[in-house]
Amino acid sequence: MSRLPEYDDLRDRAKAIKAHTLDNLDTYLEQFEANVIKAGGKVHWARDDVEAAQIIVEICKSVEAKTVTKGKSMIAEEIGLNAQLRKNGIEPIETDLGEYIIQLRDEPPSHIIAPAFHISKEQVAETFLEHHVEQSPDRDLSEPTSLVHEARQELRQKFLNADVGITGANVLVAQTGTGLIVTNEGNGDLTQSLPRVHIALSSIEKVVPTLEDADTILRLLARTATGQEMSVYTTFFSGAKRAGDLDGPSQFHMVMLDNRRSELLGGPLHDVLSCIRCGACINHCPIYAKVSGHAYGWVYPGPIGSILTPHFVGVDEAHLLPNACTMCGRCEEVCPVRIPLPKLLRTWRGRAYDAGHPGGLHRLGLNVWAWLAVRPALYRLVVRPAVVILKWLGKMRPYDLPSPQGSTFMDRYKRGER
Amino acid sequence: MIQKKPPKIGLFITCMVDLMRPSVGFAALRLLERAGAQVVVPDQQTCCGQPAYNSGDFSNTKIIARAVINAFEDFDHVIAPSGSCTGMIRMHYVDVFKDDEAWRLRAEKLAAKTFELTEYLAEHLDLSQNITTFEHTVAYHDSCTSRRELNVVDQPRKLMAAVGGLTLNELSDTETCCGFGGLFSIKFPDVSDAIAKTKIECVQDTKAEVLTGADLGCLVKQAGQLKKAGSKVRVFHIAEILAGMADGPGLADEGT
Numbered sequence: 001m002s003r004l005p006e007y008d009d010l011r012d013r014a015k016a017i018k019a020h021t022l023d024n025l026d027t028y029l030e031q032f033e034a035n036v037i038k039a040g041g042k043v044h045w046a047r048d049d050v051e052a053a054q055i056i057v058e059i060c061k062s063v064e065a066k067t068v069t070k071g072k073s074m075i076a077e078e079i080g081l082n083a084q085l086r087k088n089g090i091e092p093i094e095t096d097l098g099e100y101i102i103q104l105r106d107e108p109p110s111h112i113i114a115p116a117f118h119i120s121k122e123q124v125a126e127t128f129l130e131h132h133v134e135q136s137p138d139r140d141l142s143e144p145t146s147l148v149h150e151a152r153q154e155l156r157q158k159f160l161n162a163d164v165g166i167t168g169a170n171v172l173v174a175q176t177g178t179g180l181i182v183t184n185e186g187n188g189d190l191t192q193s194l195p196r197v198h199i200a201l202s203s204i205e206k207v208v209p210t211l212e213d214a215d216t217i218l219r220l221l222a223r224t225a226t227g228q229e230m231s232v233y234t235t236f237f238s239g240a241k242r243a244g245d246l247d248g249p250s251q252f253h254m255v256m257l258d259n260r261r262s263e264l265l266g267g268p269l270h271d272v273l274s275c276i277r278c279g280a281c282i283n284h285c286p287i288y289a290k291v292s293g294h295a296y297g298w299v300y301p302g303p304i305g306s307i308l309t310p311h312f313v314g315v316d317e318a319h320l321l322p323n324a325c326t327m328c329g330r331c332e333e334v335c336p337v338r339i340p341l342p343k344l345l346r347t348w349r350g351r352a353y354d355a356g357h358p359g360g361l362h363r364l365g366l367n368v369w370a371w372l373a374v375r376p377a378l379y380r381l382v383v384r385p386a387v388v389i390l391k392w393l394g395k396m397r398p399y400d401l402p403s404p405q406g407s408t409f410m411d412r413y414k415r416g417e418r
Numbered sequence: 419m420i421q422k423k424p425p426k427i428g429l430f431i432t433c434m435v436d437l438m439r440p441s442v443g444f445a446a447l448r449l450l451e452r453a454g455a456q457v458v459v460p461d462q463q464t465c466c467g468q469p470a471y472n473s474g475d476f477s478n479t480k481i482i483a484r485a486v487i488n489a490f491e492d493f494d495h496v497i498a499p500s501g502s503c504t505g506m507i508r509m510h511y512v513d514v515f516k517d518d519e520a521w522r523l524r525a526e527k528l529a530a531k532t533f534e535l536t537e538y539l540a541e542h543l544d545l546s547q548n549i550t551t552f553e554h555t556v557a558y559h560d561s562c563t564s565r566r567e568l569n570v571v572d573q574p575r576k577l578m579a580a581v582g583g584l585t586l587n588e589l590s591d592t593e594t595c596c597g598f599g600g601l602f603s604i605k606f607p608d609v610s611d612a613i614a615k616t617k618i619e620c621v622q623d624t625k626a627e628v629l630t631g632a633d634l635g636c637l638v639k640q641a642g643q644l645k646k647a648g649s650k651v652r653v654f655h656i657a658e659i660l661a662g663m664a665d666g667p668g669l670a671d672e673g674t
Contacts, residue, residue: 286595290612324606326599326613327472328562343513349474358473358605366470370478373464374485387437399646400607402438402638402670409431409440413459418447 004223014220015338017213018274022265028174028207029256035177039239041252049079052257056081056166056199057088059253063197065090065163071181071188072096073168074112074277075201075257077299078312081166092166093158095187097151104131110293112300113225113279118292121147155187165191165249167237169202170276171217175210178238179254182222182231189235198249200237203257205273217276220336224280260311268347272307274337281331281341287324296321303331303341310348319357322348383408427455428493430486430507432500433465434634439669442634445661446499446535452549453542455495462489466503471510472600480518483511487524496532499657501564501633502600504534509567534564535657536632540573545580550662553583557624558656559617559631559640560592574632574656581659587624594620598639614643622649628668629653641669 001007021028033043046052052075060068068085070076070092082092082103094103098116102109104127109115116124125141128150141147167188169179179200181188192198208214222228241248264273282288282302293301298309298318306321322345331341358366372379387404394403427450435442443459450457467482486507490496498504511525543549556578564570578586597603597613618640621629629644629651631637641653652668667673 286597286613287609289616290609323473324602324609326562326595326597326602326610328595328599329566330562330593330595333566346472346474349472350476351474353474353476362605366473366475367478370467370470370475370482373467373482376462376464379464383437390437398670399642402641402645404438405440407440409436409443410459410461412440413443418444 001223003229004219007223010216010220011336011338013216014276014336015274017208017216018276018337021208021213022205022270022273025204025207025262025265028209029204031174031209032172032177032207035174036239036252036254037177039177039252040242041177041239041254043254043256046079046255046257046259048259049257052079052201052255052259053081053084055253055255056201057084057090059197059199059251060085060090060164061088063163063251065197067091067093067158067162068164068166069093069095069159069162069191069195070099071165071167071183071191072099072115073166073201074109074299075168075203076166077109078259079201079257081201093155093162095155095159095185095191096183097148097185097187100151100155101127104128108294108299110301111279111282112277112302112304113282118294159190159194162191162195164197164199165193165195166199166201167192169200169206170221171214172202172207173209173211173214174207176238178211178214178236180214180218180234180236182218182234184226184228184232186233189233192235192237193248196249197251197253198237198240199253199255201255201257203259203261205261205275221276221278224334224336225278264311269307269311269344271339272304272344274339275304276337277304278336280334280336281339284330284334286326286328286330291324303345304339307341307344307348310352315348315352315355315357319348319352319355322346322352323358380408380410384411424454424456425494427457428490428496429457429459430463430466430490430496430498430500430503431459432498432503432634434638435499436464438638439634439655441663441666442499442655442657445655445657445663446497448661448663449535449539449543449657450497453539455542458493460489466498466506467514468502468506469601471506471514472602476514479514480521483514483525484521487511487521487528490532491524491528494531495538496528497535497538498532499535499632499634499655501534501561501568501570502635504532504537505563505567508532534568534570534573534632536574536577537568537570539660540576543577543580545576547580548582549577549580549660551582551584552628552659552662552664554628555585555587555624555626556628556630556659557587557589557621557626557651558592559589559596559621559629559633559636561631561633561636562595564632565593570632577656577660584659587626589620589624591620596636596640598633598635600635603639610639611643614639615647618643618647618649618651621651622647627651628659628664630656630659632656637669645670 111117240252310318470478515522603610
């Protein structure tokens with residue numbers, strides 16, 4: 001970050017861009033749609049996951065697609081796209097190396113930027129040996145470069161054969177109807193430019209007004225996601241192939257997912273819509289570092305996931321997530337768009353509490369303690385034996401509960417000790 | 419010459435100090451008096467309300483916060499030997515009462531005069547000469563609340579620099595949480611322990627003889643894990659070291 005002295009200014013700018021866009025989201029979405037159409041593309045609005053997957057399946061069917069290549073997309077995970085495609089006889093092929101690996105292993109991603117974060121290179125080699133059966137079983141896959149080389153070999157023909165390419169979009173530009181993706185492997189470019197049809201899948205909060213705004217987001221995105229100044233590839237796409245263009249898809253479809261995001265606008269969780277999905281909060285979360293992505297049980301892990309998941313799956317299902325946090329505040333500190341994540345997590349804790357979580361003894365304990373806390377005289381009577389019990393417990397479990405010194409401070413102070 | 423009246427300080431003891439380690443309270447008391455204050459420990463205090471607040475129980479939080487405001491609002495300053503309790507009173511009470519104008523104003527006034535112990539001492543103790551001596555190598559744990567909510571990072575280090583014989587061995591990672599997190603450590607003990615384990619490895623890497631910090635919760639957590647790992651590192655609250663009271667058993671030591 002020392003090489004980017006304007007980092008904090010950029011964050012303020014990005015935050016302001018996001019805030020302004022969200023305040024005028026309808027305007028910018030309409031502008032974006034108009035400009036996509038002008039560029040020869042089609043925009044499809046999807047209210048929810050089911051609708052979005054349906055739209056994409058229909059487009060694929062309309063061009064009799066057998067295989068589709070896919071760039072990395074968390075929205076595709078959110079709408080369960082691969083399962084829907086397969087159900088309709090269409091084979092999805094993940095082209096991001098990490099996504100490709102976990103697709104072979106039939107696992108969900110454990111991180112929004114590094115989906116195969118949880119898999120070692122030895123496990124990748126095993127997976128390749130198992131799945132790439134046409135290759136020599138004696139080949140050496142001990143080095144990462146040989147793994148990458150093999151994946152590239154396997155994917156090359158698939159890129160060329162695919163009927164449809166599906167990508168996500170990191171940012172959408174209202175001014176020009178442009179979407180953009182960042183990748184480090186170039187797979188996104190091959191996915192969107194080789195097949196006849198390009199479907200871009202994104203969500204409504206990814207739009208920004210101008211190319212310059214997109215530039216601000218880009219300067220932050222790679223830095224906070226992977227520590228790079230820029231991703232290796234930054235690809236802009238606007239509409240379909242025009243007369244005179246040498247290449248490009250003959251059809252371009254932009255699928256815009258809401259999936260209850262619009263419900264968050266103007267509410268206590270509004271700021272979460274500023275997220276640019278860089279994964280910085282995940283990378284710096286001490287909880288994530290210990291439990292990894294799958295433990296979060298839904299598409300988005302880490303602090304951002306603990307805010308999004310209860311909204312999508314309900315607080316009864318996900319009440320543990322916002323509580324599984326030490327409130328250390330690191331996520332907010334590293335967030336490039338300054339989302340107050342701990343505050344939003346606490347909002348969920350309040351909603352969870354109101355919905356009866358925690359219940360039982362835990363809740364009773366909290367209430368008894370709170371009741372005592374505003375009755376100091378009684379509180380002191382109760383904590384006296386509590387210290388004795390703590391002392392006893394401390395002997396039983398010294399690592400969890402170091403022993404108290406003895407009587408309470410208040411008792412000793414009242415006895416005149418100084 | 420008119421003698422300047424000493425500031426009247428309400429010392430917020432914190433429930434953990436009250437229950438677990440009263441010596442921290444006495445150390446704070448001595449240090450504040452040494453800094454020229456008239457210190458009172460209000461009898462009406464119990465806890466700042468963090469357990470309720472962080473559990474999402476905002477109605478009980480309000481009830482407790484009102485009691486704290488009532489007990490402390492007449493002092494010139496309120497000092498707590500804890501970053502998290504200070505953070506609760508200074509940063510969160512205002513939020514707790516965001517829909518209650520009258521109480522919000524009282525919370526704002528209290529927030530403006532509430533300070534964490536080392537923050538206050540670094541400003542008010544005479545540091546031109548040694549405060550005390552402590553012939554040990556020491557590692558310092560920055561609590562997340564001190565560091566991020568209060569921006570108290572330099573102050574404890576300034577104070578430790580004024581302790582004769584004390585050598586500060588900084589942790590290689592001063593920014594990562596120790597895994598305590600209040601009720602988090604009770605609700606998710608395995609995750610809490612796993613985070614703490616990484617932290618105490620970092621503490622042991624410093625080769626310091628003593629671990630200190632300004633938040634008893636973090637120290638209790640790490641003291642337990644250190645003992646579990648068979649470490650000889652002793653753990654004291656920074657107030658105990660500064661007040662010359664770190665000569666007895668440390669946290670989780672035999673004989674506490």
